[in-house]
Amino acid sequence: MPGSLEPLDLGVQIPYHFRCPISLELMRDPVTVSTGQTYDRPSIESWVATGNTTCPVTRAPLSDFTLIPNHTLRRLIQDWCVANRSFGVERIPTPKQPADPTHIRHLLTQSASNSNPYPTRLSALRRLRGLARDLDKNRSTISSQNSREILVQLVFADTGSESSELTHEALALLVLFPLPESDCAAVASNPDRVAYLAQLVQHSSMEVRVNSAALIENVLAGSRTAELRAEISNVDEIHQGVVSILRNPIAYPRALKIGIKALFALCLVKQTRNKAVSAGAPETLINTLADFEKCDSERALATIELLCRVPDGCTAFAAHALTVPLLVKTILKISDRATEYAAGALLSLCSASEKSQNDAVAAGVLTQLLLLVQSDCTDRAKRKAQLLLKLLRDSWPEDSVGNSDDFVCSELVVPF
Template identity: 75%
Template structure:
């Protein structure tokens, strides 16, 4: 074993032939290339993806890029892991093999053919959905076999009570993959197609509602035309459907993630933000805010700031008892972006309401803002904090004003 390979901290040495020649780490999914050398699947795939066409060990050209699973070596590695369990070595999981392109093509053909029996079509689409759910690699294989065009056709040309299950299965697969702009336009330019997706936002099955919201978000985010995005946001019931998912007691982490992505995408059309407020998005956002994961919390706060830019949204947030204390608490707690959006939202709300100013001061915003301007947060967040400090100066307690003489507020700050 080369001297550069250090033993594990747990006090056990990994056998040299169990290590990937590229990463020098214990292999979890060993595969053999055409030269006879074995590598960990992720390492050799990364090697090839960066443009290399030779075997890393032998330097011989890779005439065939097929990767053959080395089941014997994987079993030996698993046995070694079990034998060294007392040293803290965990058994590697049995990897799922990527979907076979031939199988994917067969399932797509079977699922989309009107000459095939309904039950067989449905079974094929369900199998395809299972493959898509398993891994990114499977989804890439599915996309590479023209699946998006085929599935879009099934979703929007099989709209009747007898084939609704085919639509729903196809929709579920589409909700997990990206679409090209041309495919997004295929949906966005026909009002009946968007209308059908909006109808599904009110389906009794929460999964179907979420999958429909996912496709709406994919389409809205995938087109460059602001006019088309505005048309989507203007469809009757679309905001009510998305907010309904946010408010649904059965909403899981995926439902929350997709619904906030969809709501944010729709609120980018500023001429229709009043519809979002009317649909109840303000209480839905505030009530769910603490349940979002980091990235989703950032998007939710960005949506709050967008809605605070219209008077009805600002008034609705100011009227919610939890808005100001929650936004104050979020500052410097989640991320730089979240802090920026929270500060911007507070600036809008406090600019429109003296009562909100008093509420913010009572919630401890002064300390939060002073910490913010001294932090490594974004310059935009600091500018918003400076503006908010100037706005709230008349609401500060006297002792706080006396202790803040060393703080200089910028007079030339431009609102975000």
């Protein structure tokens, strides 16, 4: 509990009526239910979400599930926090209140109606987007109001012309929600919509391009059949647009996270991986690998391994001077998954090129692999390391060959 656990260790006693009866922690957003009892909003919402229909304290049935903000109690809690600031207690911020579902329905109706003035529709979408960003509760309410169908229609309302600001706002709001399979199929199976996405992902606005890439990833992830995914991944312009997004990590940090998710989703379609290679994905991935956060680094390395399984991809990665040294350096540095993907990519590269074998040995891969097979890494990573050790046997320094046999045959390594 932020701001309250530490003060307890310092001897500050939180008043009993400031604690949530469910979590027993300092309430940050106190709300009152129909029985008159007050709880912290996240706690009572979780209680109700798990199917409970009674008041946790009184056990009386809840006549309705309306949560009324207890502003008086919140102010008292805030005053208490300020009074105990010297003990390290931080003042809780005034929470934003969830939007009224009726208000959200009104905004959706405004944005969807062609009879409304253009500025009114645009303003409604912007307000909905703001609400969705403010609170997860608002996002859930918007999602429950048939919003995705409305937003898909708005984004693809006029695929034969230049995209408008209304389209861009609808797109920015749409990508905040996962798409059901039916909506994904409605996009992927429509050539005009796919072509429009290819146009949007190469838009002059970076925000539009990133949101388009997010929608592409959503559609690919939500499409059940390989045929539908291929309808998206078979378009050269989509690969080019997604790869170009990854080249702007400093100017637009969100581009890295969205871009690598979209590129990975595209590369999962085996028959169109050459299109990612042709779009410059190998060079871009190596140039930006150091800029990714942990989860995104894993996804980037998985994408590299996938592209290394394509002959042209393997050639393109091998031609980059930093590919092998970076992959060797990655082993045992980021995570078990990252190590597994890096070892897999190195195995493909070294299987295809003697130069890559020499580069790997020069970068210190032998030591890394010997450490890997003795580590707690995944069995798949160890199997790849074993194969790579055997492949590189002729490239090992003479004084290491004898000792290395012990590691390759060690009982610590899962047989393959």
